[in-house]
Amino acid sequence: MTRMRHLLILFPLALLACGSTVKLGPDTYAPHQAPPFDGRKLDQFRLNAMTKGEPVVLDSVHSAWLSAKGEILIFDHRANKEVDRISGKGPITGFAYQQHNFYWTETEREKNVVRYDNTTGKEVWRVRGGTYSTSPLVSGNLCIFTQVNGLLTALAVDSGTVVWDVRTPGRVFTTPVLHDSTLFLGNDQGRIAAYHLADGEKRWSVDVRSPVMVMAFRQDRLYAGTFSGEMVAVDPATRTIRWRIETGAQVRQAPLVTGTDAFWANSGGALYKINTTTGEFRRLDRLKVPIGGAPALSEAGLLYAGLDGNLYLLNQQTGKIEKTVPFDGRLRSTPLFIEHHWYVAVEDHWLYALD
Numbered sequence: 001m002t003r004m005r006h007l008l009i010l011f012p013l014a015l016l017a018c019g020s021t022v023k024l025g026p027d028t029y030a031p032h033q034a035p036p037f038d039g040r041k042l043d044q045f046r047l048n049a050m051t052k053g054e055p056v057v058l059d060s061v062h063s064a065w066l067s068a069k070g071e072i073l074i075f076d077h078r079a080n081k082e083v084d085r086i087s088g089k090g091p092i093t094g095f096a097y098q099q100h101n102f103y104w105t106e107t108e109r110e111k112n113v114v115r116y117d118n119t120t121g122k123e124v125w126r127v128r129g130g131t132y133s134t135s136p137l138v139s140g141n142l143c144i145f146t147q148v149n150g151l152l153t154a155l156a157v158d159s160g161t162v163v164w165d166v167r168t169p170g171r172v173f174t175t176p177v178l179h180d181s182t183l184f185l186g187n188d189q190g191r192i193a194a195y196h197l198a199d200g201e202k203r204w205s206v207d208v209r210s211p212v213m214v215m216a217f218r219q220d221r222l223y224a225g226t227f228s229g230e231m232v233a234v235d236p237a238t239r240t241i242r243w244r245i246e247t248g249a250q251v252r253q254a255p256l257v258t259g260t261d262a263f264w265a266n267s268g269g270a271l272y273k274i275n276t277t278t279g280e281f282r283r284l285d286r287l288k289v290p291i292g293g294a295p296a297l298s299e300a301g302l303l304y305a306g307l308d309g310n311l312y313l314l315n316q317q318t319g320k321i322e323k324t325v326p327f328d329g330r331l332r333s334t335p336l337f338i339e340h341h342w343y344v345a346v347e348d349h350w351l352y353a354l355d
Contacts (some may be wrong), residue, residue, distance in 0.1 A: 243279025284319020
């Protein structure tokens with residue numbers, strides 16, 4: 001294993017938050033199973049900047065959104081307002097949250113990984129690397145990230161020092177996925193490899209034949225979407241590909257897996273219903289609208305955020321559009337259910353609450 005010679009821990013600590021520090025509650029949020037939905041707009045709330053990517057649930061009341069400016073926006077769903085905005089020394093490109101600490105990657109002159117204590121409003125440590133890094137993954141006492149050049153690194157959460165680093169083949173554009181004590185990493189050579197969390201030792205790899213765009217672990221299966229438009233299910237227990245579906249368009253979003261069904265869309269707006277055991281599938285009614293995030297499940301059916309500015313409610317069995325809720329801007333993330341309401345972020349700086 002090679003060491004990152006160019007990593008540098010910088011002190012003293014720096015205060016970076018804009019505004020007062022928000023006191024967050026215990027991490028007790030549990031996603032609801034198929035909550036209700038009728039599509040009625042209840043309210044709208046202006047954010048300081050446009051959102052970018054998926055929200056992160058912080059506790060039962062707060063969520064955090066990455067803005068297009070590279071800031072973390074914290075929204076209080078009980079008070080229905082943005083309550084804090086956290087900035088780095090450069091634009092934040094991705095973040096994770098654990099036990100009142102944010103971990104983020106940012107771009108400055110060099111690419112950085114930062115731990116930020118939300119209770120004090122200060123940086124705990126800052127590590128500088130040489131190339132663009134994926135969003136961090138935090139597990140226990142390790143903060144893990146991958147540079148685009150394939151360098152996989154684990155930092156100690158308490159100090160930011162390097163615990164181990166491994167040079168992996170190819171280029172990497174996806175955040176590692178963790179299950180139990182195993183890290184999964186996909187690369188642009190069309191391979192997914194498994195690494196031991198404790199020391200970075202490589203366990204095995206499988207060939208999925210195309211650059212990996214997205215990965216997710218659901219119900220003992222690893223799911224990967226590829227550049228060439230394939231939806232692939234890998235069984236880590238047998239280290240084999242269980243099924244592969246060719247869709248004809250890139251697969252950039254994670255699937256929604258519920259029971260024995262997976263709902264998965266490609267970048268062309270084709271939504272598939274897949275039996276996760278057999279791989280048998282049916283393509284539901286094609287919307288011909290790129291999806292802005294993974295589908296979400298409500299009691300009324302599937303919720304599909306379209307980049308055309310519409311939120312679609314689809315019949316879970318047939319894929320028929322049951323309802324269309326229009327917005328004044330593109331929807332770029334999975335609909336979020338928290339504090340008894342659905343929320344969608346629109347590219348025009350507004351966050352909407354729906355019943």
